[in-house]
Amino acid sequence: MSPLSILLIGFAMSTDAFAAAIGKGAAMRRPRLPDALRAGLIFGVIEAITPLLGWLLGRATSQYVEAFDHWIAFVLLGALGVHMIVAGLRPDAEEDTQEPGDNRHNRFWTLAATGLATSIDAAAIGVSLAFLDVHIGVVALVIGLCTLVMVTLGIMLGRVLGALVGKRAEIVGGVILIVIGASILYEHLHGAA
Structure with a gap:
């Protein structure tokens, strides 16, 4: 997998966290850089761990699906991409814009839960990458760093910017995942021919 593909995966995986962060930033009264960096770090660490877990699961089953692994990667990336596009097109439900108080402990767990919810797709990416010749540590690091930067921003x-950019970022991330999935399928089918 090329460095550009890895960077694009990192960007695509961070767009849903970016959308959530824009909503969080819009709900905060005056977001400060230390608060934004703290949230970015929480999201980034979680987003870096989940593809590793998915990769381990994929490696454990890789011998059973070796003949059609490129199709699995294509379907998973395509499905994630379509899901992100649909989520980006769907109108938001009314959200509670109140801060949960000044309790740092509650805010940490709220951020961690949101980070985990936005990182489920990264676990599926990890499963997809288990079938490819790619260094998962590098991919997980790139995903984590991209998420840290995107959530902070x-x-x-x-x-x-409000919710407008967040939704569009999720759509762009979905399109990127579909393109990467299609290119993986094309490379495998073209290489086999």
């Missing part, structure tokens, strides 16, 4: 820009 999302919170800081949330007040200004």
Whole structure:
């Protein structure tokens, strides 16, 4: 897998967290850089761990699906991409814009739960990558760093940009995943011919 593909996967995996961060930033009264960096770090660490877990699961089953692994990667990436596009097109439900108080412990767990919810797709990416010749540590690091940067930016820009950019970012991320899945399938089918 090329470095550009890895970077694009990192970007695509961070777009849903970016959308959530924009919503969080819009709900905060005056987001400060330390708060944004803290949220970015929480999201980034979770987003880096989940593809590793997915990769381990995929490696455990890889011998059983070796003949059609490229189709699995294509279907998983395509399905995730379509899901992200649909989520980006769907109108938001009314969200509670109140801060949960000044309790740092509650805010940490709220951020961690949101980070976990937005990282489920990264676990599926890890499963997909288990069937390819790619260093999962590098991919997980790139996903984590992209998420850290995107969440930090999302919170800081949330007040200004609101939900409009967040939804579009999720759509772009979905399109990127579909393109990467199609290119993996094309490379495998072209290489086999």
